[in-house]
Amino acid sequence: MNNAQRVTDTNTDTNESKPIQTDNVIQLTSAPLLSAENISMLYAPGKGFDDVSLTLYPGEVLAIVGESGSGKTTLLKSLSGRVAPQQGSVNFQQTPFEMTNLYEMSEAQRRGVMREHFGIVHQHPMDGLRARVSAGGNIGERLMEVGARHYGDIREQAKTWLTAVEIDVSRIDDMPLTFSGGMQQRLQIARNLVTHPKLVFMDEPTGGLDVSVQARLLDLIRNLVRELQLAVVIVTHDLAVARLLADRIMVMKQGKVVESGLTDRVLDDPRHAYTQLLVSSVLQQ
């Protein structure tokens, strides 16, 4: 009558369950871009982060989630060269296949690495922008820091980036303080991406914004991350943001990583009590 007659119950197979030898053969050849080994930074017991290890590969997006005060911002600062951890090492692939400890180099060298390879997007856009410099100047300044000199080229690139972050080019000479919060955040992103960093650190980039403004900014970030193949570490307390942007997620509670893994696995099959609590507190969407 039909194929379904060829019914077998695969469960009754007397397949005794000897593990098969496996090889993780999907060859993902690239070496890690960033690795942290057992890093800790505690201002006081439970204040900061404790014994965190992670590896980030080129093009990967990692979200760090957890409640306020769980140490996310402090961790992001240590990963991005801004706060030396009390213990452990943070290593960056500065030249192909060679990891350098960020905190064993000189201050000047570290600043150089950060300038050339990192983008840092602060939660409050004005923390990452210069108030007394025009929008175009805020973008151009970063180019000059990495050696650009030709005024015409710099201005052209500033225009290109304003357009990329959906700011009208006619605003190029306006001061960022005359911009809305959403525009300021987009400008901060342009300022960070103009030098083509490999790795971008973002701390609650959609934090203080209205919902509709947030949505537009998220779309923009998602598209830029994909187009530029950026590796990103993003701190957020919003699980929907993590689901939208991140390949992987790390859940923090009181300075400790309690669970980590593939984003949809952690959110759909949370295993740690705290992750279950976080996931169940969000309205179903």
Next chain:
Amino acid sequence: MTAIMIAKDVHKTFVLHNQGAVQLPVLKQQNLEIFAGECLVLNGSSGSGKSSLLRSLYGNYEIDQGQLLIRQGEQWLDMATAEPRQIIALRRTTIGWVSQFLRVIPRLSALDIVMQPMLENGITQAEAKPRAESLLAHLNVPERLWHLAPATFSGGEQQRVNIARGFALDYPILLLDEPTASLDKNNTQRVIELIEAAKARGAAIVGIFHDSWVREQVADRLHQMQEPINQ
């Protein structure tokens, strides 16, 4: 013939830590073999763990014990111990997925949603667009909806966008969780045609189908779930 995916001795128990640490054993000693060109149907009553098993095959649920082996040429990759980026790579190239509900990026149009898996695999816009359009047309999604975001679509329309997306690439393995649940008979028939075509090109399909007539049309083999373990 060698299987292209093998699940071996799979166990999974949910522990609901914030609800008195209740334990829900859902998968016990599950063994599956999946072959190219055939459709294996997971069969069992509601709550018997069909979706949990399928999600485990996709790396969406984590199993407690056992192996989830995917053939990669002469070798096997165990998804149960693979790194997230390996699972992501597998999902891009090897394992397609159609869930019961559309969960996509908000604000993307139906057409963009269907094109996305193709674009992520380096297929050009020029190639991806006609393919996406023909899938949407095959599934009777009205053309006026193609450029709209599906958030406001009916359940059946959303589901058909979801199916078009799942069939956009010729994945070697396709996992289907009640893809026809919210569809009428005519549209269900369209989905069956897609399943038959995928089988014909050599796809291995694992599916869950609520309607017995659909099951009878597409299934080559049934995998009987154990009945839910009552406590």
